[in-house]
Amino acid sequence: MAQIQIQHLTFAYPTGSENIFEDVSLQIDTNWKLGLIGRNGRGKTTLLRLLQNRYEYTGMIQSPVLFDYFPYPVADKQKQTREIVQEINPEVEEWQVDRELSFLDVNPEVLDRPFETLSNGEQTKVLLATLFLKEGHFLLIDEPTNHLDLNGRQLVAQYLKRKRGFILVSHDRSFLDGCIDHVLAINKASMDIQSGNYSSWLQNFEQRQSGELARHTQLKKEIASMQKSARQRADWSKKTEAQKFGNGSVDRGFIGHKSAKMMKRAKAIEKRRADAIEQKAGLLQDLETIDDLKLFPLHDISGDLVELDEVEIFYDGHPVSRPVSFRIQDKERIVFNGVNGSGKSSLLKLICGSSLGGADLEYQGTLYKPARLRISYVCQDPSFLKGDLKTYARDQEIDESLFKAILRKMGFERAQFEKQMEDFSAGQKKKVLIAGSLCQKAHLYIWDEPLNYIDLDSRRQIEELIQRFEPTMILVEHDAAFQQAVATQIVKIESAKTVRETDRIEKQAK
Secondary structure (H helix, E strand, O other): EEEEEEEEEEOOOOOOOOOOOEEEEEEEOOEEEEEEEEEOOOOOHHHHHHOOOOOOEEEEEEEEEEEEEOOOOOOOOEEEEHHHHHOOOOOOOOHHHHHHHHOOOOOOOHHHHHHOOOHHHHHHHHHHHHHHOOOOOEEEOHHHHHHHHHHHHHHHHHHHHHOOEEEEOOOOOHHHHHOOOOEEEEEEEEEEEOOOOOHHHHHHHHHHHHHHHHHHHHHHHHHHHHHHHHHHHHHHHHHHHHHHHOOOOOHHHHHHHHHHHHHHHHHHHHHHHHHHHHHHHOOOOOOOOOOOOOOEEEOOOEEEEEEEEEEEEEEOOEEEOOOEEEEEOOOOOOEEOOOOOOOHHHHHHHHHOOHHHHOOOEEEEEOOOOOOOOEEEEEEOOOOOOOOOHHHHOOOOOOOOHHHHHHHHOOOHHHHHHHHHHHOHHHHHHHHHHHHHHOOOOOOOEEOOOOOOOOOOHHHHHHHHHHHOOEEEEEEOOOHHHHHHHEEEEEEEHHHHHHHHHHHHHHHHH
16 A cells, blocks of 8 residues: 655744644555644644645655645636636546536536636535546645535535545534544644544544543652652651761661661652653643633623514625525524525625624615624634734724633634734634634624634534523534534525526426
């Protein structure tokens, strides 16, 4: 079996003060379906770029395969999709592309459309299919689920399960469990590879941490006992030695021998204590502490906080979604479900209004919300973030100390506070938006795909936060496990375009 060899890899960014990787050695089988996991900022994307030889490093990386990276940069999205497929993979045949697209439930007709007219989900599927058809190439897949709805995630997971030879970065637990057979974890102080899916890795990791914690506690007790014993024996030795110089007749040889024996035992205890301290130091280096987050929801409005009755949003005179009706009251949490392009984000922006970074949208139907309703909004795309955290906290009118304390609990190192946000990873930027929202007292929290780029530990933190404080929320989120954990109601958003297309097909059939 061919293997990718990584030996003594050490890497730090030129502007960084610490190594991202230090003396890392790994072997990766080219047939593995490998999930790459770790908290935001640990270097997952950096490792993929090192495999592509995009950075200088010390050590050695040897590979029998060529690497391709997803998301693949398409230079000219105005070109026909078929032309882009041929540029990426000149040797591919049309029947092969049609076959792969059928596995992904994509109509081959998309090949005859400009790439920019495809939905984000369709673009993702076309690029994955094209890249997997390149012979002798190994695919590095970085966060493919960020532009996929729930159904799209399930289809892509099933598709990846059919494939061999890729590294996948994803923070969607259900998605990982559905398609990988090995896990590479970037921990706090180490990296480890295990066979199995994410759930089996997590179970093993927690069992190991539990065992190390028990051993750590036992060693602390043993060290304290040995310290006390060593002090007692040292005191006894000194007292015995002092008897040699007391008044009257004494057997100084016997007393000296006894004193030396006690001192020898004290030294032996000290050595055992040092060994125990060394063992203890080797434990819990990878312990992930998931601190509780706090939220300050307001609960002083009774009745409906928001009510939509037959609301349709329009762009350029055309409806985006089918009419939507729902109401939300205190402590309820609604999750919108729908395909990409069905208008979920537009509905969130309509409810927020222009004062909160939403939009003044053209719509029909009835939208009600109390005049004193306070909304905290997290937008989908954090790429606009620039500048330092201090300025961001001031501009958002939130407490800087609380804001940074929340970021610390979400895995930020203190050194990160000195950096500019444009240098943050996508996951760290998303955490900035969420931490800012958590600092705000609001009646309603509206979050648009909050878990995009967010690591698995932080997802669990956010779940536990919502379950504990019961804020009123409207969310768009495609993580199935998260939906199940927090939603009190699922509202289906149906695309007007899909309905029009269905009507057209039915009329043709008649």
